[in-house]
Amino acid sequence: MAGNGKSEFIYLNQRGAWPNFHREGLSLGSDGTLRLAALPLAPALVPDEVKSAPIPKAPSGVALAPDGTVFFSDPQGGHVLRISGCDQSVSPLCCLPPRDLPGASPFVPRGLMLAKNRAALYVVDSGSHRVLVLDPGELQLLEILGQRSGSGPSGSGSAPGQLNHPWSIAGDRAGNVYVLDFGNQRVQKWNSLGELEPEFWDHMRATGNLKNPGDICIWENSGKTWIFVVDLTALEIFAFDSGGHAIRNADGTPLSFGKGTIFAPLGMAAGKDSVWIGDNAALRVFQFSISDSFSFEGAASGYAAPVASLAADGQQNLWVHAGTGAAPVALWLCGARRTRGTLWSSAIQVDHPKVNWQRLQAQLAPLAPDAHLELFVHTSDHIGDAPPVNPGDPNPFADPRWLPAGVPAAVNLDSLYIGGNGVPYLWVGAQFTGGGASTPALSDLRVEFDRDSYLRYLPAIYREDPTNSQFLTRFLSLFESFFEEVEGEIKSLPALFDPYAVPPEFLTWLAAWLGLELDQNWTAAKQRQVLSEIFELYAWRGTPQGLRQMLKLFAGVDCVIQEPLLNAAWWCLPTAETSCCDACSAGSSSAAPVWQNTQNSVLGINTMLAPAQPQGAVVGTSAVLDQSHLINVDEFGSPLFIDVAYQFSVQIYRSQVMCPDALPRIRALLDQEKPAHTIYDLCIVDPQMSVGIQCRLGIDSVVGGPPRSLSLGSDQRLGQAASLAGPGISQVGKESRLGVSTRLG
Numbered sequence: 001m002a003g004n005g006k007s008e009f010i011y012l013n014q015r016g017a018w019p020n021f022h023r024e025g026l027s028l029g030s031d032g033t034l035r036l037a038a039l040p041l042a043p044a045l046v047p048d049e050v051k052s053a054p055i056p057k058a059p060s061g062v063a064l065a066p067d068g069t070v071f072f073s074d075p076q077g078g079h080v081l082r083i084s085g086c087d088q089s090v091s092p093l094c095c096l097p098p099r100d101l102p103g104a105s106p107f108v109p110r111g112l113m114l115a116k117n118r119a120a121l122y123v124v125d126s127g128s129h130r131v132l133v134l135d136p137g138e139l140q141l142l143e144i145l146g147q148r149s150g151s152g153p154s155g156s157g158s159a160p161g162q163l164n165h166p167w168s169i170a171g172d173r174a175g176n177v178y179v180l181d182f183g184n185q186r187v188q189k190w191n192s193l194g195e196l197e198p199e200f201w202d203h204m205r206a207t208g209n210l211k212n213p214g215d216i217c218i219w220e221n222s223g224k225t226w227i228f229v230v231d232l233t234a235l236e237i238f239a240f241d242s243g244g245h246a247i248r249n250a251d252g253t254p255l256s257f258g259k260g261t262i263f264a265p266l267g268m269a270a271g272k273d274s275v276w277i278g279d280n281a282a283l284r285v286f287q288f289s290i291s292d293s294f295s296f297e298g299a300a301s302g303y304a305a306p307v308a309s310l311a312a313d314g315q316q317n318l319w320v321h322a323g324t325g326a327a328p329v330a331l332w333l334c335g336a337r338r339t340r341g342t343l344w345s346s347a348i349q350v351d352h353p354k355v356n357w358q359r360l361q362a363q364l365a366p367l368a369p370d371a372h373l374e375l376f377v378h379t380s381d382h383i384g385d386a387p388p389v390n391p392g393d394p395n396p397f398a399d400p401r402w403l404p405a406g407v408p409a410a411v412n413l414d415s416l417y418i419g420g421n422g423v424p425y426l427w428v429g430a431q432f433t434g435g436g437a438s439t440p441a442l443s444d445l446r447v448e449f450d451r452d453s454y455l456r457y458l459p460a461i462y463r464e465d466p467t468n469s470q471f472l473t474r475f476l477s478l479f480e481s482f483f484e485e486v487e488g489e490i491k492s493l494p495a496l497f498d499p500y501a502v503p504p505e506f507l508t509w510l511a512a513w514l515g516l517e518l519d520q521n522w523t524a525a526k527q528r529q530v531l532s533e534i535f536e537l538y539a540w541r542g543t544p545q546g547l548r549q550m551l552k553l554f555a556g557v558d559c560v561i562q563e564p565l566l567n568a569a570w571w572c573l574p575t576a577e578t579s580c581c582d583a584c585s586a587g588s589s590s591a592a593p594v595w596q597n598t599q600n601s602v603l604g605i606n607t608m609l610a611p612a613q614p615q616g617a618v619v620g621t622s623a624v625l626d627q628s629h630l631i632n633v634d635e636f637g638s639p640l641f642i643d644v645a646y647q648f649s650v651q652i653y654r655s656q657v658m659c660p661d662a663l664p665r666i667r668a669l670l671d672q673e674k675p676a677h678t679i680y681d682l683c684i685v686d687p688q689m690s691v692g693i694q695c696r697l698g699i700d701s702v703v704g705g706p707p708r709s710l711s712l713g714s715d716q717r718l719g720q721a722a723s724l725a726g727p728g729i730s731q732v733g734k735e736s737r738l739g740v741s742t743r744l745g
Helices: 199-208 464-489 493-497 504-513 524-538 544-555 582-589 663-673
Strands: 009-010 022-023 026-028 034-036 038-040 060-066 070-074 079-083 091-093 109-114 122-125 131-134 140-144 166-171 175-181 188-189 214-223 224-230 236-241 264-268 274-279 284-291 295-299 309-312 317-321 329-337 338-347 357-364 373-378 416-418 427-435 440-447 559-562 647-653 678-687
Touching: 022 026, 026 338, 026 663, 034 338, 034 427, 034 440, 038 284, 038 295, 060 166, 060 309, 060 317, 070 109, 079 109, 109 166, 109 175, 122 166, 131 166, 166 214, 175 214, 188 214, 214 274, 224 264, 264 317, 274 309, 274 373, 338 582, 357 373, 357 427, 427 440, 464 493, 493 504, 504 524, 544 647, 544 663, 647 663, 663 678
Parallel strands: 060 109, 214 264, 264 309, 647 678
Antiparallel strands: 009 440, 022 338, 026 034, 038 329, 060 070, 070 079, 079 091, 109 122, 122 131, 131 140, 166 175, 175 188, 214 224, 224 236, 264 274, 274 284, 284 295, 309 317, 317 329, 338 427, 357 416, 357 440, 373 427, 559 647
């Protein structure tokens, strides 16, 4: 495992898979977090008729339909019963076996299966040595597996395809059917076409592992199909592929588990990550994990009764059937937890020949009162010096080479000083404990090494003696752990000034630094957007561009801002060029005059007449009694601009101000952001068809009738929403209905 020489730490949970680690009693979540393994939990009250049921000698069956219907068999009563998915009522299936089906032996239904590739209910009739395939709705007989040829009653047989007291049945998604033929001590396979594949059992038998197979189940995940078979003689579970070949470990030995744990196995089911098997010696349901090595995880909590069959559904339930006419019991798969779990690593090393290991830190979720985690470490300069771990022992880390988090051992410490200077190898361990319902949640482990500690701030004399140095490093690491959180907050202060990194509760505080009051009705994303843009907008404050952006950001409207002063282009006559001095004037007196101010001055096109005399009142010329006034030199020319200066208009389409509070919000924003010496006119642009100005049909324009007549005292404007004298005089031949659409002119 390589480290990072610059950062001086490594994380041990790489890619969320915890490589280089071993675990027992722990489950790995999809987020890479380790927890105590989940176990099934029985309901608060298991019925007495289930707890008092006799120990079954052979399996029964449970089959689960997607609609919630549950089928289960009662071998002693000779019935197959159904629990309705609608009202949970229990009723037997009528006419089983079919009346027209010959058979002298009693009907003994055991294994049940609903096919995954078609609508078919498989019923193992152990008494008549056959498997009935029925329509699950109409119960119509579709076919029979294991039927002997001939017209007489069906009987047992040992030839391929024949059955002798079959017990269990299982099927995969491809439509293959596997039948445990107990009387012939074998497992037979029929493919999706109903054809027997005799080589399947030949491959199984060649392994030499199965002496007395007693139950079967199928596990399918990630394209793999495994068949689990429990042997009643070996008291062990073996795994095979869909061809009957043994699944083997890395060392080539056949994969098996359960030996030494199960003593009277019956009933088996498989889920995504676990296999469950009933043990009637302990009257419990045991769970094993499915991983590189199958490990025992524990027993279902709250269930202590016989087990004849198991079935897992896709809704986090495990159904347990005692083998009688009593309804199966549904256990909640994730309702309980193991009380103990162990995690330990192989040798950990970094790319340094000699390492000063310093601290192990656990990234741990807050612990429940009855959940605990204890950390252990060991360092050495020899890779073969790994201390042993005994997961089944009450103290898995009893070897004295394991250094606990505290002396005496302490729990719930998420940080541990490692020590060990100049050694390349490190081993890490952790002990999980819980009360049965709670669990520690460990997401990662961080190892720090070769980093400067507080010891560097002490005089050099304290670092000369190795013994003193080790003690002071341990001692000062306590203070480092106290101040680490504070130092981390200080280092992360820049994030408080980043609008997209600051915590939500600091958004208002950050806005105050910018003189901004956030609208609490905005979402957090909107508030962050405003904060990220407001500083740049302040540079444009008081300009048309700034007003437009402010209105868009805070009011959500697009507007057009016009300044009349920019359109004040006055018409002027050309004038003769003046000389700069007397000498130039004398030299050019005989030449033709040179005219200036003649470009782009077209009256009525790009210029207009001035509204007032630019020079003010001149006696005998522009001075009229009671209609003129005198101005001084500083105000010369101001009458040209006084009517248009410091003014602007804001034009907004009507569709953007339909909300009742839109206009007040826009006016308040304009009053706040406009320059104090300016005035504005807020114009609402109503939908009118004006080519070149408003001509988006259905958006800002509508096609309507003739304009209204101008009414004095109203806000109508000539040429926009009204005209003089109303509609024009009608013409003959164009809808000239007198008194209706026509008037005489």
